[in-house]
Amino acid sequence: MRSHAKRLPSRPVILLLQVAVLVGFFLLWHVLTVTTNLLSPFFFGTPLAVLERTIKDFASGVIWYHLGITLLETALAFVIGTVSGIAFGFWFARAPLVSVVFDPYIKAVNALPRVVLAPIFALWLGLGIWSKVALGVTLVFFIVFFNVYQGVKEVSPVVLANARMLGANSRHLFRHVYLPSALSWVFSSLHTAVGFAMVGAVVGEYLGSSAGLGYRIHQAEGVFDTVGVFSGMLVLTIFVVAIDSAVTMAEKRLLHWRPQEAQTTH
């Protein structure tokens, strides 16, 4: 139990340690490339150059456009994938025949590495944002789909029986029992779903496009601009961390009914 766990230091101390790890990493990188020249700056870049490039890109404004494109693709893939995943998840969970018949095909498609679809989507939908959205959707859909399916199936039979005894019709059951249960599963997979939406967008851009963070990284790689590649990765990381904390906040608001690890105030 919690009270028996080793006591962790307070939050500021933890934050300080986390920053120390980051600084340590950059220092090590700096020492290896610049001070001792053990690693060639041509292949590994240098932290200062990467930082400088990133700041310059933000200041000059070029990066904002690409960031916006990637964000748009991610958002669209996430929304479309989530909504369709919820709809199909419900349909399959409530129609046993459909789920039995389609089961092997769903599993087969899900086992397919989605990256191979990227060129096909580019062929069908062109090099604009929609081919990237499609790739993201194929990734997000299955995560949400399986979670909704599980959520509907795992509703406690007693809670269900209780609702029916209280007079719920099938519409009420959907609204008051199945949906909240399924959504709690969806939200628990929200981090993964958002992550995959972004993977779809960036990978799609990387494989063929004219804008976006993936495109920037690909461009830099094409001319052996390692600093540009690392700068692109840095921007991508900041972007992911920002989105992930937004998801965490949404989760806290929407799943407040769920038992967390028991906590008391001190």
Add this chain to the structure above:
Amino acid sequence: MAEAAATAPALCLEGVTCIFPSPDGRGRTYTAVQNASFTVADGEFVSIVGPTGSGKSTLLNVAAGLLRPSEGRALSFGQPVTGINPLAGYMFQAEALMPWKSALENVAVGLEFRGVSKREALDRAGPWLTRVGLDGFGDRFPHQLSGGMRKRVALAQTLIVDPKIVLMDEPFSALDIQTRQMMENELLDLWAADRKSVVFITHDLEEAIAMSDRVLVLSAGPGSRLIGEYKITLDRPRDVAEIRMTPQFLALHKEIWGQLRDEVLKGYAQTKLR
């Protein structure tokens, strides 16, 4: 039709037998209840006692329409029970609150299902929470309540929709003795006010005698049968704590316990064997 409903018993089980498939799925079966018949008159308070695993919850599920008996049938106010029994309220033995709704919302939800607007349902749920002693706990979620508090929310949730017959499966076994006696008295008051029919399941023979008009004893499983029926002629209104001291109560307790004890021992031995 209205005439028949007025005179028909609130609940009537006729030769109910429930056979479950064995969990190992090798075609063997387990007979939980064998040929159980009893009636509960309109406005009557009936308790069922019996050793664990004797099929008390099973019988209640049949009365609620959640379980179709293998043989026999159930009638509620003259109507055969097929599907959910709309006249019954059911307080489950297991946790049945919706974990994503607050205590107040849980109490109100039955009214919402009956077409009452959410606002009004919540307004009417408030006094019910007060009645079960949970004033000020309305915005807690089930996981933030103690086990006994959850039972009290479930009680309010069941009674707010005003069922004509209330099925209660060990409703108070999670409560401490003081709260329990308070709730028992509260239930008796509620019952006296509008004379709903109640089927009350309990492990606790004293509770059964203190509350009921009639106590039914179920034998140990498999194939439990009703083996005893005792009319409780103690005066009403009763106070559950005080009535336990009266000589009539003690005599009744002695008589019923004499029969129940053997079944409990048998039931325990059988559970250990299985």
